[in-house]
Amino acid sequence: MAKKWDIMITGCGGQGILLASEIIAEAAMLEGYDIKKADVHGMAQRGGSVISTVRIADKVYSPLIKYGDADILLAFELLEGYRVSKYVRDDGVFIVNTQRINPMPVASGREKYPEGLEDKIKCNAGRVVFLNALDIAKELGNFRAVNVVMIGVLSRLMDLKLDSWKKAIERLVPAKHLELNMKAFEKGREVVG
């Protein structure tokens, strides 16, 4: 069977999720795949939960992934990763940034950020990679590079050429931030042994 990837990306508004899904789609397009990618703009982006889907195959119809069918979950925030974990296949791959961003009900002290999410996520997944992408991005000097660190990890788990990833990043990241983002991409790649 031909290759196909159904990728779900989740996190909070403002984490650079749209750019991450653009890079994935662009890299796959460079290798001749058909692509459908779905995002939600507007109100949800104001700090709310954000979900983006990228589907890659020889021919793709629906931009949305069927419940329980995602191959890979790229979670930019721990709670958001846990929230949609049932969308992923039983033997699916989870890449989870362990960064915690308190939602308003938690920040205001009305609810608690749930504990033990790493273990719960592990139960739902075939393979899991946990990393703190925020710490890596901060070491590089810009916390906004979290998204490209995540792309670096993903690139080790998808069968696309390194060159396609690099070209996609070059095309989509503003020139003045390119060097930083290339470093972030490499750091992400080093996470997977």
Place this chain on the structure above:
Amino acid sequence: MDKELLSGNEAIARGAYEAGVQVATAYPGTPSTEILEAIGKRYKGDIYCEWSVNEKVAVEVAMGASFAGARALSAMKHVGLNVAADPVFSLSYIGATGGIIIVTADDPYMHSSQNEQDNRNYGRHAYIPVLEPSDSQECKDYVVWGIKISEEFDTPVLLRLTTRISHSKSIVELGERVESPKPDYVKELSRRVILPAFARKLRLKVIKRLKKLAEFAEIFPENRVEMNDTKIGIITSGISYNYVKEVAPEASVLKLGMVYPVPPYMIKKFAESVDDLYVVEELDPFIETEVNRLGIFPKGKSYVPLYYELNPERVECALKGEPDPVPEMPEDAPLRPPVLCPGCPHANVFYHLHRMKMIVTGDIGCYTLGALPPLNAMDTCVCMGASVTNAIGIEKALGRENAKKIVAVIGDSTFIHSGITGLIDAVYNKGHSNIIILDNRTTAMTGHQPHPGTGKTLMGDETFELNYEELAKACGATYVKTFDPYDVEETAETLKEAFEHEGVSVIVSKRECALLARDRWKEAMWVDVEMCNGCRICLQLGCPALGIVDKKAVIDEVLCIGCGVCSQLCPEDAIKTHKEASAKEVK
């Protein structure tokens, strides 16, 4: 041939370029905004484009261009078409000199909207053809088709998108721009002055036109049958087509690229050739009703839900006759509702309105989030501009003595869109309204578009900058003032003065949107834990950068832009900039 990964909206822009469109207009509104943004970014050399002040204006400008023989496109979100409905219904009678397309982007599931109206109904209501693409390639192609149909049949064309089409990306093959007609104004009194005597004749033209369009629908190549197993036949269109292909690849499909008028013969033939006939469509039974009118009764809305967006699993269950599936979500995950951004200049205004126990009529924009806890500072939100006029009505009902407790809150772009008429109404009808214009120097909710208050156009030119104070005075407001919402004391004083004033007051809360300003703000605020007494007053701002840990306030240094409002509110003086903190250590 060149290929590009484009969103549906970007593909509409490309289609306008390739179809030889010369004038494009819009008022921003999710999910339609990126159409004109893309035209402004990539094609402004070939297409005149503008952010119009509202959708009615947008359609009328496009219409004028068509009168003069140019090809025109006007784009809006679904509720925007309600605002523009008046000219659109007349445009149906007048028809097209230069081809004219109205793009409506509907929002099933209300991702970013107040209702779920299905604008295909406008096609039936106004007797105009409706095209419905199902991916980005079709978005581009249907603009080209739309201009052809418009010019050939002397009709405006409604191009209907939904959020999933507008904001999904897929691969598009690019073509060349066709040559446009040279604009030339020719006077045609009997069709452009719709006096009753002329309109009666035009009405007959419109009815005849619809018949001709139904004949065309039979041969329109974008209405096509994909014959497969004949056990199940599905009539579908738009995004639903993709879900059908995904979950029922074996079924025979009649895909309608034009959903109004439908091709009667094609539908009858398809219905006869399959055992079990379904109609799969999002929202209203629009195609189903048309099919019913042919005396055919497929499985439609009794199987496919009438509400919210469809998706592959919902369509799969509908076709199996199973109940609508609800995805299983963990119960122990706290929700993450959208919130005002860190440093949002609106937060302080809402903080005060809540404390003053005002009746706050609200409006459409990011600031509608001020209705949610902990700010709880909004009582109503109806449609663009309704804050001002709702406040007038509440005052008339409660009596003049209660005017001091009522305030309308409206964004800068929304005020220009349709708040000005309400202001004039308030003064004219001897009201005592209080109006706050939240001027954050941009159209923030839809992604920061310029508007008449910013002095910039979509084409990137400098232009006259609307002065709210001068405008308010000219309309007859007698208390007019601008204040800085980052200054807590100034804000409190201005609100108090304005509400106590006898006549109509207009106050302008002026501060650039925090999302635009954040790159220039360097220093995050900082909490001195020893001084914090855990009173939680700062948390009442609802700022996402503020939280509480071990009964003490904490500030997320990544999120905080250092606006300083929380620091001014703190009764213990515990919130400081790092500079202040280090100065203290030196002492």
